[in-house]
Amino acid sequence: MNYQKGEAEMAAIKADQTLDCKGLACPMPIVKTKKAMDLLEAGKVIEVLATDKGSLADIQAWAKNTGHQYLGTVMEGEVLQHYLRKASSDEAIESKRYSDTIANEELKQKLERGDRMTILDVREPAEYAFNRIPGAISIPLGELEARLSELHPEDEIQVVCRTGTRSDMACQLLAEKGFARVNNVVPGMSEWTGPTENN
Amino acid sequence: MNASAGIKGMTSKELTRRILAKEDLFILDVRNENDYNDWRIEGERIVSLNIPYFELLDGVDNALEQIPANMKLLVVCAKEGSSMFVAEQIADAGRTNVHYLEGGMKSWSEHLEPVFIGELQDGGAVYQFLRLGKGCLSYMIVSGGEAAVIDAARMTDRYMAFAQARGITIKHVLDTHLHADHISGGRQLAERTGAAYWLPPKDAEEVTFAYEKLEDGRDITVGRAVIRIQPVYSPGHTIGSTSFVVDAQYLLTGDILFIESIGRPDLAGRAEDWVGDLRDTLYDKYKELSPELLVLPAHYGKMSELGEGGKVMARLSDLYRHNPGLNLQEEEAFRRAVTENLPPQPNAYEEIRQANMGKIKPTEEEQREMETGPNRCAVHDQ
Known part of the structure; x- marks a missing residue:
């Protein structure tokens, strides 16, 4: 479980929407989260603020049942900050078109050998904050085009997301822009067994 | 809503x-x-x-x-x-x-239900306070307008209201041992009523407050007709565990002996050390007592331990026949039964021990949180 004591830096986790359920007793935090989630665009991240301690176990169980991605919870004093990402039904089945891929296991071996490379994590900031490959840099897919200058076209870049779909799109974009040594990490963080870090 | x-x-x-x-x-x-x-x-x-x-x-x-x-x-x-x-x-x-x-x-989890157990020789009575939500049992022994409360839960209002409605003064509050599964209401009840608070000294070495020492031979009397509460040092669940013979009729066993099980010796992290004490208490010390005594434990684990009207009670001689924990003749089999394959430890048991020693002072909300879940004080509570 990604459960962490609050630290100043954790408070800055970026979410697309914030839902305030402070002061509400069970079942309202989950009832309101469900309503907000129904309206949220697939792939977006919501931050739910709650003071009901029972919301921690319940929101995890609810997310598991509904297929939404529970990212983690941060405690800030009396307030629990839960992070969830809305599932998208087409995410896993969309065909991947970028041909250069690297398997999780192979990337793990390269890391162990200490190979020089850039690991680019294109998931949402909240996903990155709770669980990432050590040393990975964060540029969410939606910001990639605007932030290309942060990357070097001649570097070897391993692009990772949760299931290999967003990273596939990122690889295509990078290839178009002249990046020659780019690999899509498959399947990605959903099955990553190597070392991880968080904020 | x-x-x-x-x-x-x-x-x-x-x-x-x-x-x-x-x-x-x-x-x-x-x-x-x-x-x-x-x-x-x-x-x-x-x-x-x-x-x-x-x-x-x-x-x-x-x-x-x-x-x-x-x-x-x-x-x-x-x-x-x-x-x-x-x-x-x-x-x-x-x-x-x-x-x-x-x-x-x-x-x-906080409801206490008083159940009349029986009368005493002078017309007094024993009440068992059933805490169905936790499987905890506490007692009030009443005689001649006075009462002793044993193994009180933290909902002390309930005992005070019960006593007040009957014009009874609570004079003594006793704990059979340092509890690990629930917050004792003993100290608070004693403070609120001005009663004496009695604890086994071997369980109270680290407590932060004054108390009366429960010792063999130091009988406690309730009411003018003098109901004797005789402490019997009976270690095993804890090193200080003390049982009480009340009015020569009842044996309050604390967490040493239950109706269908026996106490576990591991909640203070000393299972191997205390297993011998537990066996001595169950197989020797209790054998020296009258087999006619009615056993009143501090817990039950299964609903089947509740008898008629909710009474949790059995004759000592019957327990020697039917309780599996009293029928492990081989010492090694006994050792294995009380140290291996034990149920999970009660929620927050270490913090609960600290609170009962007065070392930490959790708020009411925190106390409630600490007590969540079943008591799991017996070796057979799965």
Whole structure:
């Protein structure tokens, strides 16, 4: 479980929407989260603020049942900050078109050998904050085009997301822009067994 | 949230009455699966079903299929809100006889039900306070307008109200041992009533407050007619565990001997050290007592340990025949039984011990949180 004591830096986790359920007793935090989630665009991240301690176990169980991605919870004093990402039904089945891929296991071996490379994590900031490959840099897919200058076209870049779909799109974009040594990490963080870090 | 016309609240007291009267009841527990599997309401005539409330946000059809229409229904959650939310939907779907548990599992875990056990030789009485939500038992021994309370739970109002309604003064408060599964109300009850607070000195070496020492030969008297409470040093569950012979009729065994099980020696991290003490107490020391004594333990683990009217009580000689923990003749088999394959330790048991020693002072909300879940003080409570 990604459960962490609050630290100043954790408070800055970026979410697309914030839902305030402070002061509400069970079942309202989950009832309101469900309503907000129904309206949220697939792939977006919501931050739910709650003071009901029972919301921690319940929101995890609810997310598991509904297929939404529970990212983690941060405690800030009396307030629990839960992070969830809305599932998208087409995410896993969309065909991947970028041909250069690297398997999780192979990337793990390269890391162990200490190979020089850039690991680019294109998931949402909240996903990155709770669980990432050590040393990975964060540029969410939606910001990639605007932030290309942060990357070097001649570097070897391993692009990772949760299931290999967003990273596939990122690889295509990078290839178009002249990046020659780019690999899509498959399947990605959903099955990553190597070392991880968080904020 | 206000209850709609279709649903009715049921108090923990009413639920207790139904369980003891063995009335049929269907419980829909809407807490999450882990909480339900860990700890739930049980009874001989209770059928229960777990569907978390968050699976019923879009409608209760799935639940309706599984709930018999002809049975009284009680919806239960942690506090109350979610059970009302679900109960209202079930009533709106046309069901009648739909109830929710007032105050949820929180109030269930705090309800104490006094059960009359028997009279004393001078006309006094022994009452057992049944805490169905936790499986904890405490006692009030009444004689000549005075009372002693043994192994009090933290809901001290309940004992005080009971005494006050009968014009009784609580003079002594005793704990059989340093509890690890629930916060003792002993010290608070003694402070509020001006009673003496008695503890076994070997369990009280680290306590931060003054107390009277429970020692063999230092009898305690209740009432003018003098009911004797005779301490019997009986280590094993803890090193200080002390039993009480009351009025030469009852044996209060604390967490050493239960009706269908025996105490576990591991809750202070000293299982290997205390296993020999536990065996000596059960197989030698108790054997020296009258076999006619009626055993009154501080816990029960299974509903089958509740007898007529909810009484948890058995004759010592019967326990020597039927209790599996008293029938392990081989020392090695006994050692294995009380040190291996033990149930999980009670929730927050280390913090509870610290609180009972006065070393930490949790708020009421924190105390409630610490006591969540079953007591698990016996070796056979799975």
